Amino acid sequence: MNKLIKRYAETAILLGLAIAGWYFFIRTPVVFPDLKGPAEITVLPTPAPTLSFADFQHDDNNALALLINDRNSSWLGLASGLKSMGIPFTIVESANAALNHDVIMVYPALTGANTSPEALRAFAEHVRKGGTLLAFSVIGGGMPELFGFENSIELPEFTAIRLSNDPFNNSYANSPAEKFIPLTENTSSEGGLSGISYHNTKHLPIATFNDGSAAITHNFFESDNGTGHAYAIGLELGHFILRATNARFVQLADSYVNEYQPKIDTFLRFLAKVYQQGEDNAILLSPTPQGKALTVLITHDIDFTRSINNIPFYAEMEKSMAVPATYFIQTKYLTDFSDEFFFQPSRVDIIEDVVRDGMEVASHSVSHSNEFSYMPTGTGKEQYPYYKPFVETFTSVRNASISGELRVSKFLLEQTSGQQVVSFRPGHLSRPDSLPQMLEATGYLYDSSITANQALTHLPYRAMADRSYDFPTSIFEFPVTIEDEKGRLGDRINEAIAVARNIARYHGLVNLLVHTDVTDHKLAFVEQFIVAFKDQAWFGTMAEYGNWWVARDTTSLFIHDDQPGLRIVEVSAPLGINGLTLQVPQGWTYNGGVSGSQQNGQLVSLGFIKGTASVEFAVSP
Numbered sequence: 150m151n152k153l154i155k156r157y158a159e160t161a162i163l164l165g166l167a168i169a170g171w172y173f174f175i176r177t178p179v180v181f182p183d184l185k186g187p188a189e190i191t192v193l194p195t196p197a198p199t200l201s202f203a204d205f206q207h208d209d210n211n212a213l214a215l216l217i218n219d220r221n222s223s224w225l226g227l228a229s230g231l232k233s234m235g236i237p238f239t240i241v242e243s244a245n246a247a248l249n250h251d252v253i254m255v256y257p258a259l260t261g262a263n264t265s266p267e268a269l270r271a272f273a274e275h276v277r278k279g280g281t282l283l284a285f286s287v288i289g290g291g292m293p294e295l296f297g298f299e300n301s302i303e304l305p306e307f308t309a310i311r312l313s314n315d316p317f318n319n320s321y322a323n324s325p326a327e328k329f330i331p332l333t334e335n336t337s338s339e340g341g342l343s344g345i346s347y348h349n350t351k352h353l354p355i356a357t358f359n360d361g362s363a364a365i366t367h368n369f370f371e372s373d374n375g376t377g378h379a380y381a382i383g384l385e386l387g388h389f390i391l392r393a394t395n396a397r398f399v400q401l402a403d404s405y406v407n408e409y410q411p412k413i414d415t416f417l418r419f420l421a422k423v424y425q426q427g428e429d430n431a432i433l434l435s436p437t438p439q440g441k442a443l444t445v446l447i448t449h450d451i452d453f454t455r456s457i458n459n460i461p462f463y464a465e466m467e468k469s470m471a472v473p474a475t476y477f478i479q480t481k482y483l484t485d486f487s488d489e490f491f492f493q494p495s496r497v498d499i500i501e502d503v504v505r506d507g508m509e510v511a512s513h514s515v516s517h518s519n520e521f522s523y524m525p526t527g528t529g530k531e532q533y534p535y536y537k538p539f540v541e542t543f544t545s546v547r548n549a550s551i552s553g554e555l556r557v558s559k560f561l562l563e564q565t566s567g568q569q570v571v572s573f574r575p576g577h578l579s580r581p582d583s584l585p586q587m588l589e590a591t592g593y594l595y596d597s598s599i600t601a602n603q604a605l606t607h608l609p610y611r612a613m614a615d616r617s618y619d620f621p622t623s624i625f626e627f628p629v630t631i632e633d634e635k636g637r638l639g640d641r642i643n644e645a646i647a648v649a650r651n652i653a654r655y656h657g658l659v660n661l662l663v664h665t666d667v668t669d670h671k672l673a674f675v676e677q678f679i680v681a682f683k684d685q686a687w688f689g690t691m692a693e694y695g696n697w698w699v700a701r702d703t704t705s706l707f708i709h710d711d712q713p714g715l716r717i718v719e720v721s722a723p724l725g726i727n728g729l730t731l732q733v734p735q736g737w738t739y740n741g742g743v744s745g746s747q748q749n750g751q752l753v754s755l756g757f758i759k760g761t762a763s764v765e766f767a768v769s770p
């Protein structure tokens with residue numbers, strides 16, 4: 150009897166679900182009867198090692214020489230970090246090539262086993278003559294005396310690194326957020342990261358591990374050519390950077406989002422300072438255009454009927470302030486259990502208007518499912534109107550694929566906006582491992598699917614396929630800094646301004662995510678934030694900043710210093726760039742070379758360059 154009741158109940162439930170599903174299905178007409186596409190087929194990607202040493206080799210000996218002595222190391226992480234911070238470097242494979250540079254960094258290890266006695270002697274000589282040597286994992290080889298420690302030990306588990314009060318550190322790090330870097334997640338049972346610790350150091354270490362041993366040592370030598378510096382680093386920084394930016398350290402920072410957590414950035418700022426200390430002609434490429442203090446991207450997620458209707462209120466305010474924003478729009482053309490469809494012909498004029506106002510239209514997927522990270526890859530042939538993802542609950546979706554979400558939303562937004570769609574943000578920041586290569590395959594360029602506090606950086610970076618350590622993609626990631634899902638956004642303006650001021654200390658990125666579901670205090674917040682940074686920040690869409698970032702990424706410098714009192718900086722910018730900003734050494738004055746250039750202190754914003762340009766500086770002795 151019980152069995153019978155149970156079977157009746159099961160049948161009733163199934164019947165109910167079928168009727169509900171059918172009801173939702175027939176309630177959704179084909180909303181754009183004239184549209185069908187995209188026509189082209191997406192070739193599903195196979196991750197590959199797309200970058201080699203040659204992509205990071207330039208012949209300017211004023212650049213930092215990055216000597217990589219293990220091709221299987223996480224060198225791509227270190228290279229990516231140096232690029233993000235704007236430290237000019239060139240990869241070399243021999244000690245001889247490295248010795249043409251004032252500042253040499255040896256990665257991933259400098260040991261008696263991987264370096265010849267002659268090369269080790271030459272490095273020591275380099276430092277004693279005023280050069281700089283940074284080396285990772287220094288073990289044996291008669292190096293302790295050079296780096297100023299007595300012995301080094303490899304240990305499997307360090308849980309944190311803390312910067313010391315060495316005055317050198319105070320120039321770039323002075324708050325706990327900057328000075329304390331955990332190496333293990335709060336919730337993890339893992340003990341931490343392995344590293345090399347250095348003992349009985351001659352001078353105050355730059356940084357210590359949690360057990361008090363030195364994580365970064367500093368030694369120096371006076372010479373006729375000035376002071377030479379040697380730094381031994383005990384953390385595998387390339388690995389740390391890739392692990393964090395691949396979202397494998399998502400609970401390492403103090404919070405998920407909305408805070409200043411510059412964990413990777415502290416290490417990169419240390420390297421930038423060492424480079425400036427050791428290289429008279431050290432020029433950094435600012436992460437922000439046009440000599441501004443920071444970059445601000447105002448971004449909106451549209452995933453709700455009221456949100457799409459509210460777009461004009463935001464766009465009008467932003468237009469009146471001359472701030473182009475990015476609108477990530479969900480192309481919801483099906484009614485399902487999450488919501489009614491709202492992406493339809495009657496709202497196309499909202500999309501057209503927002504484009505006319507100078508805003509960017511970007512994709513926020515079709516179904517906005519939290520299950521995006523678990524969806525199948527798809528066929529690469531999904532088309533509107535046949536692609537019908539159906540959200541059943543927060544944790545289940547039918548007939549959906551990663552390829553379908555990316556292809557079909559891009560197609561519909563391009564058809565309705567007339568704009569090329571290049572930026573993507575998933576609903577709930579739900580991020581499949583294959584997202585970078587799938588974005589690349591479906592024609593996107595820029596992604597915003599992780600928070601800055603999860604990625605441990607306030608700088609954009611190159612995304613890796615499958616969260617790997619070896620397979621870079623052409624996609625760049627722009628992490629979310631501040632969002633609106635904690636408390637009442639309108640009450641958090643001072644907090645947000647404080648975060649942005651910190652990021653401005655190294656010209657980083659503030660990516661503001663505000664849903665347009667509410668106008669009122671959210672609209673006021675965006676306006677107040679813009680007012681607070683109107684003069685100091687560079688504002689743009691994700692596509693504008695992304696295009697600038699890619700152009701900067703491919704820019705290289707060559708400095709001629711053969712005439713006293715003069716420096717000629719050859720800037721090579723194959724993709725063309727406006728507002729490339731050089732942070733020059735003190736005492737350099739821009740003399741001319743590129744029209745539209747401007748100097749403000751040590752920041753020199755260059756006018757438009759495509760190809761090669763020569764920029765001239767007068768240098769006071």
Ligand SMILES: [Zn+2]
Pocket residue numbers: 450451452513517575576577
């Ligand atoms: Zn959303």
